[in-house]
Amino acid sequence: MAFYAEEEHSQDYLFKIVLVGDSAVGKSNLLARFARDEFYSNSKSTIGVEFQTQKMVIDGKEIKAQIWDTAGQERFRAVTSAYYRGAVGALIVYDISRRQTFENVGRWLNELNTHSDMNVVTILVGNKSDLKDSREVSMEEGKALAEVEGLFFMETSALDSSNVATAFQTVVKEIYDILSRKVF
Ligand code: GDP
Ligand code: MG
Numbered sequence: 001m002a003f004y005a006e007e008e009h010s011q012d013y014l015f016k017i018v019l020v021g022d023s024a025v026g027k028s029n030l031l032a033r034f035a036r037d038e039f040y041s042n043s044k045s046t047i048g049v050e051f052q053t054q055k056m057v058i059d060g061k062e063i064k065a066q067i068w069d070t071a072g073q074e075r076f077r078a079v080t081s082a083y084y085r086g087a088v089g090a091l092i093v094y095d096i097s098r099r100q101t102f103e104n105v106g107r108w109l110n111e112l113n114t115h116s117d118m119n120v121v122t123i124l125v126g127n128k129s130d131l132k133d134s135r136e137v138s139m140e141e142g143k144a145l146a147e148v149e150g151l152f153f154m155e156t157s158a159l160d161s162s163n164v165a166t167a168f169q170t171v172v173k174e175i176y177d178i179l180s181r182k183v184f
Contacts (some may be wrong), residue, residue: 001156013173016051016086017168020108023075026127029158030093031069033167039159048109055167058176059179065089072141076079084115090122096155097128099136102145109149121174123152125167132156139169 019027032038035052051068068087073079093110094101105124112120124146126137139155146153152170156163 007159012064013104013176013179014064015088016066016068017089017090017091017140017171018084018087019070020074020079020112020113021091021094021125022095022098022108023072023092023097024105025098025101027091027093030091030125030127030156030167031067031097033161033164037161051120054168056172058173059180061176062175063172065168067168074119079111081115084112087116087120088118088175089169090120091125091171092122092151093125093127094142095128095138096126096137096142097131097134102126102137107143116136121152121171122172122179123154123167124149126153126155128157128159129155129162130159173177 011051014054019031021027029039031052035054036065051066054065054067056063056065068083070079070083090112090163092105094105096102108133109122112122124142126139126142142155143153145151152174154163154167154170156167
């Protein structure tokens with residue numbers, strides 16, 4: 001699997017980015033919103049997608065973000081090392097309306113660190129920010145955890161689109177910046 005790979009043109013890049021987090025936090029819908037501007041109220045409809053490639057332009061360079069989504073394996077805590085292999089970016093997602101999904105962020109971080117052989121640019125994402133009335137995790141708690149762990153942080157809503165593109169772009173931009181600092 002290619003990572004930091006340069007394709008035919010020396011200015012093209014392919015970054016593997018993985019989505020992780022508990023079941024039903026909205027990983028597949030974040031990807032559907034970002035890649036296709038779609039939203040599914042029934043989570044089953046998105047099962048089976050392995051990854052989607054999204055083109056982005058940064059500094060005039062074309063970057064392909066290859067974004068991997070679990071096909072439901074996280075339900076059984078059975079995300080394999082192949083899923084993480086070669087990843088240079090990650091979104092660890094929890095649901096702001098389900099505290100347990102936030103409590104489990106540490107486990108996902110451990111798993112990511114265990115399976116990846118390099119520093120993965122990671123953003124902590126508190127999804128479902130539209131569910132204001134059933135919020136169980138404050139924005140401050142999310143921010144504080146991200147700060148302690150050295151992660152980027154953002155609250156998003158795949159339903160109303162808020163911050164979805166920004167979350168993915170933050171990761172891609174940072175990977176690109178690290179890479180260009182190394183090359184030039
Ligand atoms: P995954 O298991 O992490 O991939 O989660 P899904 O993307 O399948 O979403 C699980 C459920 O949460 C589905 O019913 C979605 O419609 C719903 N959902 C996902 N994102 C949001 C969001 O931002 N706001 C709200 N209100 N619901 C969401
Ligand atoms: Mg899913």
